[in-house]
Amino acid sequence: MTRFPDKFEPMLTASVGAERAATVVEALGAAPSVSIRLNPAKLRTCPFPDATPVPWSPYGYLLGERPVFTLDPLFHAGAYYVQDTSAMFVGHVFRQLPLQEGAAVLDLCAAPGGKTTDLAASLRERLGDRFSLLSNEVMRARYGVLRSNVETWGDARIGTVSRDPSAFGANALFDVIVADVPCSGEGMFRKDAQAVAEWSPETVDFCAARSRRILRDIWPTLKPGGWLVYSTCTFNHLENDDTVAWAAETLGADIVPVLADASPAVPTRHGYALLPGLVPGEGQYAAVLRKQGEAEPVRAGDPFTLFRAERPSAPEALPRWDVDRETALRYLHGDALVLSPEAPVGPLTIGYQGLPLGPAKNLGKRCNNLYPKAKRIRMDIR
Numbered sequence: 001m002t003r004f005p006d007k008f009e010p011m012l013t014a015s016v017g018a019e020r021a022a023t024v025v026e027a028l029g030a031a032p033s034v035s036i037r038l039n040p041a042k043l044r045t046c047p048f049p050d051a052t053p054v055p056w057s058p059y060g061y062l063l064g065e066r067p068v069f070t071l072d073p074l075f076h077a078g079a080y081y082v083q084d085t086s087a088m089f090v091g092h093v094f095r096q097l098p099l100q101e102g103a104a105v106l107d108l109c110a111a112p113g114g115k116t117t118d119l120a121a122s123l124r125e126r127l128g129d130r131f132s133l134l135s136n137e138v139m140r141a142r143y144g145v146l147r148s149n150v151e152t153w154g155d156a157r158i159g160t161v162s163r164d165p166s167a168f169g170a171n172a173l174f175d176v177i178v179a180d181v182p183c184s185g186e187g188m189f190r191k192d193a194q195a196v197a198e199w200s201p202e203t204v205d206f207c208a209a210r211s212r213r214i215l216r217d218i219w220p221t222l223k224p225g226g227w228l229v230y231s232t233c234t235f236n237h238l239e240n241d242d243t244v245a246w247a248a249e250t251l252g253a254d255i256v257p258v259l260a261d262a263s264p265a266v267p268t269r270h271g272y273a274l275l276p277g278l279v280p281g282e283g284q285y286a287a288v289l290r291k292q293g294e295a296e297p298v299r300a301g302d303p304f305t306l307f308r309a310e311r312p313s314a315p316e317a318l319p320r321w322d323v324d325r326e327t328a329l330r331y332l333h334g335d336a337l338v339l340s341p342e343a344p345v346g347p348l349t350i351g352y353q354g355l356p357l358g359p360a361k362n363l364g365k366r367c368n369n370l371y372p373k374a375k376r377i378r379m380d381i382r
Helices: 008-016 018-027 088-094 114-127 140-153 193-198 201-221 241-252 325-333
Strands: 034-038 060-063 080-082 103-107 131-136 158-161 174-180 222-232 253-255 272-274 284-291 320-322 346-352 355-362 367-369
Touching: 008 018, 034 114, 080 114, 088 114, 088 174, 088 222, 088 272, 088 284, 103 114, 114 131, 114 140, 114 174, 140 158, 174 201, 201 222, 201 241, 222 241, 241 253, 241 284, 325 346, 325 355
Parallel strands: 103 131, 103 174, 131 158, 174 222, 320 346
Antiparallel strands: 034 060, 034 080, 222 284, 253 284, 272 284, 346 355, 355 367
16 A cells, blocks of 8 residues: 655645545556547557547547557557546646647647647647647757657657756747646655655745746736636645646736536646546646737747747658558567568558558568668567
8 A cells, every 4th residue: 555645635625624534545456547649640540459538538448458459550650648637637738729720839848748749639639730739848968768759659739848947038939828737746656656755835836936936937928818728647735736826826827617517627726637446547736827908819920930830740742651560560669671572672661550650661571661760679589
């Protein structure tokens, strides 16, 4: 049974009530769930037969057990993203906003990329390619993971940057900012024992102060009338409702209840909380702020150009040769390949079930494997 820090449960009770707190504590002792979200540009049918749909995500599925994702070529092709069901709730809140063609969106604290890819799918479904999504991660070590996941997802309207919130300047550029801020990580307790060990009231206070600094620094870049979706993967009121109330009063915003029916989320003073035990996932908090002032057409520069964003590489116009699962795994492992005699000779793209995996050069009797070394499978594929 997990042992929690002494002051965790009293703070949880003060934030969500005694009955819900007891439910959360009991749930945190259970095994975590596993779920995926499809990339609708690549896959429309869930490849796992035991999956059940996630009510608040049109492409989310809760799985009955955890497969070995590393050994699924569809995972490497970006056909789906492994994401907790609770984290998908931020995308659900985002989809309630009245987005217009040409919307400029900033995902401020984006690594590892789950919310970025969710936002991108929602924007593309609604606006086609008439949007820009700037995905930012200030920590350089985490930025590499974000960049790789965006590349695998493959949407050309995502650009990635690594900047501190204070480095975006003071020009009102964005129609929407999503700020899934770093937090005390109470929603990580089931998955990460270190998160439990590092929790303390002092950590909560530090995280709440940091969240406010992040919001204050990025606020000038939000257009008047623009929307900010604030979220955390923690449960306490200091980082959640109290911080939203501070932002509304200090920065000049209205708190907007965008969900007519929040179920199964619990409505809080200023937002919505998904709590373990009431939902299968790890928990999430989200709230929406609208910046005060009249929304006016603004000739703001292209965020991709202004911030020198990196973009997913355009796929080369090469013939694709689809292979079976065994050959796909050998390719992803970096092994030498021999393709069938019918395969075109010369540069080509190795594919699986109609989706590209990566480049190769077929010489006839052998095929040079050009899959990037940094992305290759390292585990035993037999």
